[in-house]
Amino acid sequence: MYRRIKGTKDILPGEIYQWQHVEKIISERLERNNYQEIRTPLFEVTELFIRGVGPDTDVVSKEMYTFPDKGNTSLTLRPELTAPVVRAFIQNNLSQISPVTKLYYFGPLFRQERPQKGRLRQFTQFGFEIIGSEHPEADAEVIQTIYDIYKELGINDLSVRINSIGSLDSRNHYLRILKSTLKPHINDFCNTCQERIEKNILRLFDCKVESCQHILDRHAPSILDHLDTEDAQHFEEVKSLLDAAYVPYEVDNKLVRGLDYYTRTTFEITSSLLGAQDAICGGGRYDHLIEDLGGVPTPAVGVASGMERLLMILNESQAIPEKEINLIYMAVLGNNARQVAFNIATTLRSRGLRVELDFLRRSLRAQMRDAGKKQARWVVIIGEDEIHKDKILLKNMTTGEQKEIQLSQAADQIEATII
RNA sequence: GUGGGUGUAGCUCAGGUGGUAGAGCGACAGGUUGUGGCCCUGUUGGCCGCGGGUUCAAGUCCCGUCACUCACCCCA
Numbered sequence: 001m002y003r004r005i006k007g008t009k010d011i012l013p014g015e016i017y018q019w020q021h022v023e024k025i026i027s028e029r030l031e032r033n034n035y036q037e038i039r040t041p042l043f044e045v046t047e048l049f050i051r052g053v054g055p056d057t058d059v060v061s062k063e064m065y066t067f068p069d070k071g072n073t074s075l076t077l078r079p080e081l082t083a084p085v086v087r088a089f090i091q092n093n094l095s096q097i098s099p100v101t102k103l104y105y106f107g108p109l110f111r112q113e114r115p116q117k118g119r120l121r122q123f124t125q126f127g128f129e130i131i132g133s134e135h136p137e138a139d140a141e142v143i144q145t146i147y148d149i150y151k152e153l154g155i156n157d158l159s160v161r162i163n164s165i166g167s168l169d170s171r172n173h174y175l176r177i178l179k180s181t182l183k184p185h186i187n188d189f190c191n192t193c194q195e196r197i198e199k200n201i202l203r204l205f206d207c208k209v210e211s212c213q214h215i216l217d218r219h220a221p222s223i224l225d226h227l228d229t230e231d232a233q234h235f236e237e238v239k240s241l242l243d244a245a246y247v248p249y250e251v252d253n254k255l256v257r258g259l260d261y262y263t264r265t266t267f268e269i270t271s272s273l274l275g276a277q278d279a280i281c282g283g284g285r286y287d288h289l290i291e292d293l294g295g296v297p298t299p300a301v302g303v304a305s306g307m308e309r310l311l312m313i314l315n316e317s318q319a320i321p322e323k324e325i326n327l328i329y330m331a332v333l334g335n336n337a338r339q340v341a342f343n344i345a346t347t348l349r350s351r352g353l354r355v356e357l358d359f360l361r362r363s364l365r366a367q368m369r370d371a372g373k374k375q376a377r378w379v380v381i382i383g384e385d386e387i388h389k390d391k392i393l394l395k396n397m398t399t400g401e402q403k404e405i406q407l408s409q410a411a412d413q414i415e416a417t418i419i
Numbered sequence: 420g421u422g423g424g425u426g427u428a429g430c431u432c433a434g435g436u437g438g439u440a441g442a443g444c445g446a447c448a449g450g451u452u453g454u455g456g457c458c459c460u461g462u463u464g465g466c467c468g469c470g471g472g473u474u475c476a477a478g479u480c481c482c483g484u485c486a487c488u489c490a491c492c493c494c495a
Contacts, residue, residue: 306495
């Protein structure tokens, strides 16, 4: 028996409605905020991710599905979507259409990690980006919008954490200070942290080893105390805009993110309903990415949210309404009736109604049971008796009432009755 | 890559100290010569993850292996 690949999922008919429901609310909401959808290929040249996300990040250095094509070009199944979207933005000169571009997307991503609760090798994200504004109102709109989408979906207990990791200059200045303050304590850190001090010191804050956090708490200066005037001003404005939009948040000066392109604002939203992987979305500002990928320098900010995790939360809190179907089930007895039924079904379907026909030539009793199981609201019964009388029966499955209808006007009468 | 947990029917799970498998739900059919849900009856359905070992005898004990899952790491 063939099995699905580790870390992938089949979305079965019984759960597909949840996806459709959630996708609909999200895209309607984003369209209302005047974002436009963009779809990019599932794979890109490997270099794009190395350049965009950063060669030392975990995502790039150990989680990518990378393979050579027949021309020996190294390709990679996209592990994130910001770099591809930016690539498309640059390649298609979208900046020429308007100075500010608002894009949203939706699709599968691939990372070869060990699967666990809330973490798959193929997973789905939706996200959106505002490209072309350096101002705090863009940061605030992204955070406010994603927060509103969750609220609209019926999620309440979320916690929003925000931070600023500064622009490049002030961050580099801070990193020098951080490094020199921590150097004397280097032997007290865990092994990975000791490596990180040299390679990517900011990531120390991600470490979950208690003793490491202890040292940081006691000795590490806060990045927020080392922002330059403009960065600090920017961060203040983001916060007051969030206040103005009634978005609750807390400042977390240890929130750094695992992708190298972030500048200034970073944020994350978590839910207690998830497992150890509790982030439902993450994002921030990336003012140098477009330039790094070969475009003209353009500031931008965006967010990406995990669909599977979102659905976990929604199921946990039973926030997805039942699917409503208005099914007409045609119960048929005998060969003559079958043709008549097929004809009526075709007409009803062409008028936009949902119609099911029995394919097993079963007894009426079995067909009725089937109709009940499928939650049909109406059953049309056509048998030899009805054919002889030029009539059909229409039964209301909710009330149990049924009435005879003239065969010649069957479709019209059915349509009129059930709407 | 490292650790823990779990693999028995389509699904959820029982199966003290070894004696070649059970329940509930589901599916199908009948109880009603042409009427669903509730109820009753019956039928269907299992290389007990796989391989090896111990034993007269292994779902049960031992070894190995694979899969799933949770956690670390990292992130959505």
